[in-house]
Amino acid sequence: MPNRPTSDLLAALEARLGPRGFTRDADAMAPWLKDWRGRVEGAAAALLSPADTDEVEAIVRLAGAAGVAIVPQGGNTSMVAGATPDADGASLLLSTRRMRTIRSVSSQDNVAVAEAGVILSDLHEAANGIGRRFPLSLAAKGSATIGGLISTNAGGTQVLRFGTMRALVLGIEAVLPNGARFDGLSALRKDNRGYDLRQLLCGAEGTLGIVTAASLRLVPAAAARAVAWVGIERADDALGLLRRLEDAMGEAIESFEIIPAEGLALVLRHIAHTRAPLTDPHRWHVLIEATARAGAPSPTDALEQALARAIEEGHAADAIVAASESQAEAFWRIRESLSEAERIDGFAAKHDVSVSVSVMPWLLEDGAAEVEARFPGVRVLGFGHLGDGNVHFNVRAPIGMDSKAWLADQGDDISAYVHDLVRAKDGSISAEHGIGQLKRAEFARTAGATRLHALQAIKQALDPQGLFNPGKLLP
Numbered sequence: 001m002p003n004r005p006t007s008d009l010l011a012a013l014e015a016r017l018g019p020r021g022f023t024r025d026a027d028a029m030a031p032w033l034k035d036w037r038g039r040v041e042g043a044a045a046a047l048l049s050p051a052d053t054d055e056v057e058a059i060v061r062l063a064g065a066a067g068v069a070i071v072p073q074g075g076n077t078s079m080v081a082g083a084t085p086d087a088d089g090a091s092l093l094l095s096t097r098r099m100r101t102i103r104s105v106s107s108q109d110n111v112a113v114a115e116a117g118v119i120l121s122d123l124h125e126a127a128n129g130i131g132r133r134f135p136l137s138l139a140a141k142g143s144a145t146i147g148g149l150i151s152t153n154a155g156g157t158q159v160l161r162f163g164t165m166r167a168l169v170l171g172i173e174a175v176l177p178n179g180a181r182f183d184g185l186s187a188l189r190k191d192n193r194g195y196d197l198r199q200l201l202c203g204a205e206g207t208l209g210i211v212t213a214a215s216l217r218l219v220p221a222a223a224a225r226a227v228a229w230v231g232i233e234r235a236d237d238a239l240g241l242l243r244r245l246e247d248a249m250g251e252a253i254e255s256f257e258i259i260p261a262e263g264l265a266l267v268l269r270h271i272a273h274t275r276a277p278l279t280d281p282h283r284w285h286v287l288i289e290a291t292a293r294a295g296a297p298s299p300t301d302a303l304e305q306a307l308a309r310a311i312e313e314g315h316a317a318d319a320i321v322a323a324s325e326s327q328a329e330a331f332w333r334i335r336e337s338l339s340e341a342e343r344i345d346g347f348a349a350k351h352d353v354s355v356s357v358s359v360m361p362w363l364l365e366d367g368a369a370e371v372e373a374r375f376p377g378v379r380v381l382g383f384g385h386l387g388d389g390n391v392h393f394n395v396r397a398p399i400g401m402d403s404k405a406w407l408a409d410q411g412d413d414i415s416a417y418v419h420d421l422v423r424a425k426d427g428s429i430s431a432e433h434g435i436g437q438l439k440r441a442e443f444a445r446t447a448g449a450t451r452l453h454a455l456q457a458i459k460q461a462l463d464p465q466g467l468f469n470p471g472k473l474l475p
């Protein structure tokens with residue numbers, strides 16, 4: 001059991017970090033003690049904001065000697081309260097937000113080396129500056145940090161072509177629970193020196209090490225893109241459409257997002273300056289992005305022709321290809337505002353799950369119908385990344401009911417039912433958001449003894465005192 005920090009430890013940390021790196025001021029700490037969804041609020045003995053890896057090492061050594069727990073935090077955009085400390089106030093909250101240096105970007109190696117606190121959108125700009133791009137994007141790109149994206153193995157909207165964060169991380173620098181620095185930034189494409197600590201730390205949610213920097217894969221910048229909004233009547237139509245577009249355009253198809261009519265309606269209701277891309281209503285909508293490299297034909301004509309054939313063949317009801325960058329961004333703003341619009345609308349039982357791509361249409365329609373029949377009055381809102389099987393399967397309160405009270409009363413039962421539906425299809429209860437605090441009980445219930453034993457053995461080996469991000473991931 002971790003100890004509470006003593007006045008001597010706090011004084012030593014303050015002396016080492018200075019006024020910019022150490023605070024106990026309640027107002028300064030308050031924004032970082034509540035999770036993004038507003039469901040969990042914790043407390044901390046102090047907020048530590050190291051400026052570099054040396055200071056992270058010093059913090060870990062001092063805290064480790066005193067047996068005090070550390071909760072690492074990046075942009076505080078976790079969907080599962082994975083960066084929120086416990087309510088007992090005994091932990092130290094370590095923010096990497098001051099570690100914002102992009103150490104290098106190379107078009108020769110196609111690698112960027114970025115510190116943990118670098119904001120994703122800043123990395124995008126740096127890569128664009130040398131004619132490259134970092135091919136991971138998500139709605140929180142203006143606040144999510146590289147360290148947090150690695151620790152949760154983030155996915156986003158381009159997994160269809162480029163994979164999750166694990167596929168993009170070529171090397172990691174991290175401070176381990178014993179205070180030692182793991183210097184693994186070398187971005188070798190082939191390196192068979194035993195266990196891959198880089199992959200172990202990616203997705204560990206800060207329970208095995210504090211990521212301080214990473215070497216990240218870059219790809220050539222897209223010379224042109226085409227963004228389309230398509231109306232369809234059945235989720236099955238979306239999968240058929242995806243496969244036809246892939247046959248016609250290959251890897252040019254980078255993003256393929258499916259959105260229900262109610263999701264679009266929520267955004268139009270709650271997010272200012274948004275409008276429906278198509279005139280007529282449709283039960284489902286698909287957002288598609290295709291890109292082309294320099295020297296290749298523009299993807300616009302190919303996408304327009306492929307969509308026209310899809311409409312003729314009955315795989316789509318209507319479609320529009322953005323005529324400008326501003327229109328393309330308007331289409332994407334709808335998709336990226338879905339979570340915000342839901343949050344404004346009220347509390348919901350939210351599930352970030354994954355199933356085989358072929359099963360996803362079933363989950364969005366038949367699985368949703370099963371949930372609504374089992375819990376009368378609830379409204380399922382499912383959307384997500386069709387190309388990789390990731391569904392944001394959110395169950396909303398019956399109309400007119402206090403959503404917060406409803407969630408407290410029925411949320412656990414609903415989540416267990418949803419997760420069992422997913423498990424019956426060999427799916428996962430966590431696709432890209434991690435386990436954090438909010439899914440620990442369900443992870444313990446569903447993971448299986450062998451998986452849990454292996455994870456707990458790794459945790460015990462690297463963090464025997466249990467000081468890194470306690471209360472997260474593992475039961």
